Amino acid sequence: MENQDPAVVDAIKESGESTLEKAKAKAKTKFDQFMSVSLNIAVTGKTGSGKSSFVNALRGLQDDDDGAAPTSPLECTMVTAMYEHPEMPNVKIWDLPGIGSPNFKAKKYLKDVNFNTYDFFIILNSERFTENDIILAKEIRKLKKNFYFVRSKIDNDMSSEKKKKGFDQQKVLSIIREDCQKNLKELGDPEVFLISSFDSEKYDFESLQNTLEDELPEHKKYALLQAWPVCSAATLEKKINMFKRMILAASSVSAAVAVVPFPGLSAACDTGMVVLFLTRCYYAFGLDDRSLTRLSEKVNKPHLKDLAKSKLVTAIREKALARLQVSAALATIATVEYLLSLLPVVGSAAAAGISFATTQYLLIEGVNDLANTARVIRKEAGLASVH
Structure with missing residues (x-):
């Protein structure tokens, strides 16, 4: 493992397995269970x-x-x-x-x-x-x-x-x-x-x-x-923490040690996985139009939908289909470059040149972006307290 990126080495150790392939297989089982x-x-x-x-x-x-x-x-x-x-x-x-x-x-x-x-x-x-x-x-x-x-x-x-x-x-x-x-x-x-x-x-x-x-x-x-519908601030935080805990498994599935062989980052991470994962977050956090409309009507604040305006939220809303299918998710956002353009300070992840680091970075930044948007909306709705 001495030639592998330190992040990948740490991921292998955390998995309890001895090799990258075994760690990926274990992570894939966990990720598949999580998604389906x-x-x-x-x-x-x-x-x-x-x-x-x-x-x-x-x-x-x-x-x-x-x-x-x-x-x-x-x-x-x-x-x-x-x-x-x-x-x-x-x-x-x-x-x-x-x-x-x-x-x-x-x-x-x-x-x-x-x-x-x-x-x-x-x-x-x-x-x-x-x-x-x-x-x-x-x-x-x-x-x-x-x-x-x-x-x-x-x-x-x-x-x-x-x-x-x-x-x-x-x-x-x-x-x-x-x-x-x-x-x-x-x-x-x-x-x-x-x-x-x-x-x-x-x-x-x-x-x-x-x-x-x-x-x-x-x-x-x-x-x-x-x-489960977002019925409280505590429920939202549980959802956020659950997705954050799954980031390591998702990143490990796409782990690779080869440096990207050409300019651009399309080969540097599993685009379909990132899109599917973040789109699932989008719905789980109640950021889709139907959920926001229902919340707006409930608290009589029609402007709540206008608060869901981050570039990532907008991209998912405009591209995602009503039913989540892997094939549809693969077609929603065509390149990693586009995803990266939605998130700040991409240099460190891009420089790593490995699938694991890029995927992990995108998922961390993406989940944080969606989570913060959901928190802002609940606060504006007067439903921000965690009991």
Whole structure:
């Protein structure tokens, strides 16, 4: 390793492997998991409990967006419906028929909905949890998978209770939580998450994310955190730190020791990887037009979109496709020179003349650029505090 760049040598040592090729193979496995690991989330509950709105919220969509799960009161989930995440097709959210409906009896429900498909179950209700919910939870437990109770439409409860004298939001939330848990005693007092599908910044939406993240295998956490909507400043920082931790793996995949043999830097890094990685950041940090429009409307500040004006953000917005595919990403930004022109002080990375150093530099600078843009937007929206 004495002829290799010190940065590459350090990367090999950190990987725990003895050679560059072994380090690259290990890094590639980790990077591939990060970018494409599947996650299948099952959402079940009785008709009218707000399942479709919850499915849309997890996908970062409003109920009237193109591709959103239908929420009309005339719509009734009688068959299993699968919805891909708009920017991460490897994350799928399944809207399951309510247990106890005529076509889905409790005893054979899990077989009918293909139980093994899902990584975990969300059992959702807009009122008290019922005997059918408890039966389903017991069956899921028997089969060694996790389930989570989510009490939906908390915004409706708050709107109603605000009309009463002496309204105390925390007291109302405590009463609702205790009432839900009272019906679930025989399951050992499972946690109940109180959420509004229309305001992920409030109530237990972030707490639900934290719990899911804690209980998923590490490679599944990558998919969850990338796909989960930015529901708080803390969530944004988690996303930023996750992408920063993955930079070494991404850089190692493209590691090479040959000096660039001609002027220019197109051979000095894996352009497609850089573009794909930074485009995924762009969506995960909520910098796409749909996310910014939703945030602007929520806080009544139409100018928020104007703050996402860094050259890198603009380049991704103008070039990226709605669906992330590697082939599409390769075509978005044609040369490394163009990427480098968007970022400052490129000489030191360029001089290294190796794929690892150039890729690492671009990813560090790119993630920082996108992260700082997202922070500025949240601060302007009045949502900058990390609790």
